[in-house]
């Protein structure tokens with residue numbers, strides 16, 4: 001993506017922030033926020049030097065999954081990227097409740113962050129239930145695209161994992177089509193019978209639960225980046 005402008009589609013302002021959300025944003029955000037920008041490198045190893053490996057979650061929603069992962073692996077560093085402030089306040093609440101030291105947050109369009117991260121700087125990237133953008137004319141807004149996959153590949157270490165889930169079959173097909181054009185990525189079923197079988201190493205997310213309640217079948221697409 002040569003010329004990229006920040007563009008966040010969909011809702012920009014949710015409900016007014018509650019008092020506790022405002023407190024978290026005022027008190028905790030300044031020490032936990034990382035800033036991505038065009039032409040600026042955001043190197044996890046330099047910004048979070050005390051951790052052993054790094055995971056990025058794009059579109060973390062309320063932050064519950066990211067906080068759960070961070071609690072499981074306290075010596076591993078986690079970066080969450082989410083443009084919507086209510087979700088960020090949710091993550092800050094989870095960080096406070098679990099007294100997590102290993103999470104940082106980027107409040108931005110993930111495509112800006114992807115361009116800022118150095119080559120081979122991440123061990124895992126989670127993209128769980130991203131906005132599907134159903135209409136064909138909106139498909140270019142999808143966070144998985146031929147352009148973003150180049151950056152996702154570049155910033156992952158060899159042996160690193162790209163972990164995606166969606167309960168929109170058309171988007172699952174779209175993701176698999178894009179990944180099939182990238183020989184460095186191999187689908188890794190991790191002992192599962194198919195992509196429809198849920199991996200057991202993360203908790204059900206908020207959007208995933210909505211899909212389950214509505215009777216939708218999710219696809220869980222875990223790809224491992226191969227070496228040359």
Ligand SMILES: C[S@@+](CC[C@H](N)C(=O)[O-])C[C@H]1O[C@@H](n2cnc3c(N)ncnc32)[C@H](O)[C@@H]1O
Pocket residue numbers: 008009058059060061062081082083084087108109110111127128129130131143205206207208
């Ligand atoms: C359908 S929700 C899923 C949230 C969460 N992962 C879950 O499973 O409950 C999609 C999330 O992606 C976020 N999002 C949308 N566009 C984004 C972008 N360009 N960069 C990063 N996150 C984005 C939304 O704000 C929202 O939190």
